Amino acid sequence: MTRADAFFESIRDRNVAFIGLGVSHADMVKLFVRKGIRVSVLDKRTEEELGKTAADLKMLGVTFVAGRDYLKNLEQYDVVFRTPGMKYYLPELQKARENGVVVTSEMEMFFDLCPCRIFGVTGSDGKTTSTTLIAEMLGAQGRRVHLGGNIGRALMPIIDEIQSDDVAVVELSSFQLISMRRSPDVALITNIAPNHLDMHKDMQEYIDAKKNLIWHQNAFSKTVLNLDNEITRSIAPEVRGQCYFFSRREPVRYGAFLGEDGYLYMADKKGVHKLFSREDIRLPGIHNVENYLGAITAVWGSVDAENIHRVAKEFAGVEHRIEFVRETGGVKWYNDSIATSPTRMIAGLNSFQQKLIVIAGGYDKKIPFAPMVPSVLEHVKTLILMGKTADAIEQAVTGDPNYRHGKPKILRAENMEDAVGKAHKTAAEGDVVMLCPACASFDMYRNFELRGRHYKQIVESLPEQQ
Template sequence: MNSLLEQFKYDIKDKKVAVLGIGISNIPLIKYLVNLEVDVTAFDKNTEENLAEALGELSGMPVKYSFGSDYLSGLKGFDLIFRTPGMRPDLPELTEAVNHGAELTSEMEVFLKLCPAQVFAVTGSDGKTTTTTLIYKILSAEGYNCWLGGNIGTPLLSKIDQVQPSDKVILELSSFQLMTIKQSPAVSVITNISPNHLDVHLSLQEYIEAKKNIFLFQKTGNKLVLNFDNDITRDFALEARGEAVYFSRTANLEKGVALKNDKIIVKNHEQETELVDINDIIIPGVHNIENYMAAAAATIEYVKPETIRRVATTFTGVEHRIELVRELNGIKFYNSSIDSSPSRTIAALSTFKNKVILLAGGKDKGIPYEPLGQIIADKVKCLLLIGATAPRIEEAYNNYVHQTDIDSEVKIIHCDTYEEIVTKAYNEAVPGDCVILSPASTSFDMFKNFEQRGNVFKELVNRLE
């Protein structure tokens, strides 16, 4: 019996509970709380009409609602408030509610407190979804019963009654989820850190501090996996409560996961164990080598080396991450809609040997675009731009060419719709070309999320004749 869970169920029945956000991730939470006979009020800034589909799933349940622009005005008097990821915990309405006695939490915070199984969690600016998926695949291939959650998979609090102590739980955690967490997983992985989400975080330092919560509450015997090649994450080892383990593509580590003669190896001083030849990894790109190294460092004590090798040589990748959509008349179309920052686009473009046709642009989230200049000059033959960041991306390229005085002639085309950008990309391509959607920007100007953006792109590509 999970005594912590049983106590939670007993205590929450007497509480007045608010759930902020009626999106996909919170609907299972609302249903779970209702099944526990909790007094639940759901809050959302959208109108009732715009939430018709979500509300349909809650039809007939005894849930109260608050909609519209002032939806947070009625938070006084609640005992427990579930904050949705992406909502700052210091909003005036939340601060006032806490000052009046409310406890502010989230679905993920409660799950971490109550979970009876060992938790592996991954965060980082880039690569966290693939690394999380790899850890899940590796542990599953070894025979463990695994649960995948956080930013991907199913919201797990609604499934917690089914989680057993012998299971493994693998989570992808964003900076938004980590901002207020006070309990760290047993095995924590930070893939890398670069400026990101500065449209929500007040500063880069706040973003970094949020990421650090993934390990700051660990205990002796826990593990922290860090990227030695990243200037920010390298020094986190000094603050580790448990064992800090590095992975590195470039350094000759005494201990950790490293590269040697194109082989990923585990090193423990003089002892070396070969895991996989990087040329046998199916998913392309240097960044995916790093993702495998991080996943190997997290799982090596729990699996046989051949299990990691088997996953590396069979796993074809995660949707929306340099995903081959189709080949038409000798032209390959790739969907990498997940690339919502310049660093992700740089990593994606670096996987291609020849120059590509790049589709980029979207919502501006306040991060630097200057680093895109060089990769566009080096790796792009035609640049098709859309959205608010289009002029910033073009400016980054033009400034780089002007400052370096290099001979670069990238054709730049501005578009207004995705139908236009896909059609024009196809018209510009010749047999042997690769066309890749790698926006370097968020999707929220035109789409609900990067998945919808990628699916629209794939649908349009599959219509081409």
């Protein structure tokens, strides 16, 4: 009997509830129903708003509590799965815990029951690309890889399919990590900078959530930290297993680094290994060199150098991360919808040598925009602002002592169609237009993926000529 089998057997007579009917929970509910467990779904949307998914689950015998009071009586359940986007310290969840309810999450359960080795990645920026690179490298080595977490699909619903000699590669957000009590076998923290301060009590809680990636490791585990980031560098004394660093600024004793000659190197107990030139990396930008350094360090010892190099030359990138959309009338259009913070905008802007036309703005995560202003002044010639944060971004830019009127030119847009239309009208042959919001999407879209796809749809519909 597997650990998963034993778990489902142990809760067969329990009353289980799932908060929020997202894609991952819909699959989880079906799994639990198949295991013969009583399941309820709690969602603030009505059953009519939930549509066919809710109707299909009701046919399976699932009970629904929908509408405004969906969290009113959590004490009646034995086990509650919270959605990752829900604040961990929500009063209703706190009260449920105090009354003996087990409050957990899909990812916590997966870590408890996963039969194979886990590579876990977190960070404020670069975690999606880094996670994907690790999966690509392990796949190139011939391993059967399960990619999920905050990227791809939920992994708990396929727990029965995962074998002990497989490998799981998971991206983990601070929302997922805040309640984790297990850590991966290999942990990579790409960097830590202010983010999601609308959801966390303060910056320290956000940092501590990220640290949960490593706090529960053992002596045989591996931790990879960014030497160039002050916060991640300071975490090193808390590492319980092997500690590796990566750096694009200086050599490291154990880990990957960028040499002065432009080559990537890996240092381990056997010495320093020269890998390949940064020019071989297909993805643009120095931040992607950093992503490779972290991913290389994570997989070193599990993936041959030749396969790492092959991925560097062939991997074309992650959707929504400086993704080339099309060229029309000599204007190139890029989608960087995943840039949901000021630091991600900085990375996106620094990926180009020329000045850009940038569409920015969105939901307010209570992060200051001042740190990105120098990059905006240096790399942007036209800034098109939309969404809730438009005023705050414009004030940050125009209030900077180095700002000169019209440099950049600042335009306002009502929505994405208006923003792309203004960019299309403004752009001339040789220009680059990029959606690089520096903000989350929740004021207009359910997630950054939908925002990026809508942007691409509008750009694809533009006429061939200006």
